[in-house]
Amino acid sequence: MKKHILVIAQYFYPEQFRINDICTEWVKKGYKVTVITGIPNYPQGKYFEGYGLFKKRKEIYNGIEIIRIPLVPRGSNSIMLALNYMSFVVSGFFWYLFTRIKADYVFIFEVSPMTQALPGVWYAKKRGIPCYLYVQDLWPENFEILSGVKNKFIINLVGRMVDYIYARCTKIFTTSRSFITAITNRGVLKEKIEYWPQYAEDFYKPMDKTSISEIPNDTAFNIIFAGNIGISQGLDILPKVAVLLKEKNLKRKIRFNIVGDGRYKETLIELVCSNNVSDMFNFIPKQPGTRIPEFMAASDAAFLCLTDSPLFSMTIPAKLQSYMACGVPIIASAEGETNQIIKESNAGLFSPAGDAQKLSETIIELSLKSSEELELLGENSKKYYDGNFNKKELLNRMDKYLRGYQMLDQKNNV
Template sequence: MTRITYVCQWYSPEPVGIPPSIAQALRAQGHPLTVLTGVPNYPTGRVMPGHRALECRTEQVDGLTVRRTPLYPSHDESALRRILNYGSWALSATAFGQGALRTADVALVYSSPATAALPALAARMLWGTPYVLLIQDVWPDSIFASGFLGGRSGRVALKLVDRFVQWTYSKAEHVAVISPGMATLLESRGVPADKLSVVYNWVPEEDAGPSDENSAAAPHHETLQARVGVAPGVRTFLYAGNHGKAQALEALVRAFMDERTDDAHLVLLGSGITKEGLIALAGEHPRIHFLDPVDRSTAANLIGDANVSVVALADEPLFAVTMPSKVQTGFASGKPLLVIARGDAAAVVDQAAAGASAGPGDVEAIVKAIQTLTSLPALELDAMGSRGRQLYLSQMARAVGADRLSEILNGAGRRRRRKLTAQTQRERNFA
């Protein structure tokens, strides 16, 4: 099996689902794996109890060896403090993580932030340890699309970040991305096509499944319809997640305020900076309901109760090449999707005939998509959900993603071992 050092800035006990899920999936494949990460401080920006910001520490977390290195703790709106957070950990992991990287067959870098590649890049230069990038967010696009940096200093930073990420791509053994559009974008920026693979993120499958499975797991669960006072049998659309600018939910709310959608109800579950404005917009509308955030398992049950799961993204070029986890969650739950987005998220639903899509901000198109999903017979709606679930199981599930990652990492590890064997043989011949 291939010895892997998994480089990711955030890890358990921080509330991040994807990084530890990847680690455990690779461990289940039989790979010896060590995690190189930071002192836990996400999402509050405060170091968690039992840890210190400047500590180097090795511990066991869920059966895995985890090496933590220092960082400047921060997660607020300050660009300077966020740069210090990213940069301080990248430098400390580079300085104090080489022991784990030198002995690995390959490093896997969870590339969000992109600065996480620095310790693996250094290990490649120092010891020849190859690394594989798993790109979650395309930099510098993501940090500038979010308004993280701007002005003249932002333009300078843009050039520097772009040069850095291009360097990391060029030195990587392989680059895995989470959507087809992201692969196309990176290929247009010079990454060879044979160096790129799509590995979709998966979701916590113990919580995902058709609604009858969820009901069996939680027999005392209060249904979504009961929570908001919707009569059984009425088509219920559920948006579950952050209410922020990136989701652009105003058009969705306006579409449900339209009298042409009076056969359907919308439930918005979660919180965020735009929620107050959305509540004011909806007013006392009888078909629009707001729920506060709930824990993960309860949210999975509520998704199982809904007739349609909603995905929404703003009309930004970057979002057209991403695959939000809400798509996988909806597919895994066996629910048809209403996708209000451009690019990959809409394309995968349309191509699978697993729901309906509309452009961001286009109230008229959203109304028509709601009408389509509301007017379908229940059997056809169920068939849409089944097609989405089959797509998830065949292309996006944990077993599929872990196999793809394992194949990529095994290939890099074999090439590394062959080089070391050849080098040893040359040294013996010289002696």
């Protein structure tokens, strides 16, 4: 009989998150997979076309059973976002009370908000089954930075919720090694935590240099950013950088191709216009993930950026693996583990987070490299990816945990 994995993920297909691929691979490995998720609305903040409170609440995707519980869409302000977070928990509470699903494991894919983990730990306790938590965003730190809430009572309340969740999980997986230290500092045993980095989906792979209609085919040095345009990405640095580059009167034009959508996009466009650097920016609507390698192949380098904060110095954003899998040179404005990986791999150049002057110098340095030098950086990028973020090896490691508990269950039932 197939073992049944119940996945709790507030965001799931057609929203573009890596959990979609993880679940697809589990189905291929012979597991039954059910996903409890919300009505898709990320990052636009409104329900996707064809979905709603009374539309497509159940769906099959790549053999995965999807159950969508009601939630308030994210909207475009902090009040709507708070309602979005809380509505998933409230709906999840009633789902947990009345569900007849009988799973063998719970796997929680935790990107913000961590509140989404609550229905998962409640269900696992009710059923007496292993509960795995995959931490992508560190709370309460992430909550404090992105919400702007400084009230100690509220932060402590969120912290107690986080401790409650950690205490009730069988195993905690993290996307960076720094997260392990942060979680153990909350009193969690180190043996309970495992570094399990993200991988990129199979469609992220190197492509021959090409041109596409969305990016002008001229002599400009094309830098691509692909992904969510939010506060944590720190993209407000780019208009400042563009001003500095413009003052240099460079022989070769620099163009920033921003592919994606998000809550900060309109603000970013306004900043670009107010700084009179619109000619250096090319805003491209959100694209299917499968098309992103084409954009990489039409660009000279890929840009990765994080807001300057102690939290984000511990974070390895998922786009780093996507960029590396495509074998492109990387420019980063970041700190900590992200910069360490770029340094170890010799896959590109980096500058301190939030430092527009240093970033402008870094971009100029990379733009002056020959096509052969850029090609070598791209090759280094792919080589490091293959050696450290191999999808097959990572999934096999996770499989050992799942099947390990399966064997333990069998012994206990003898």
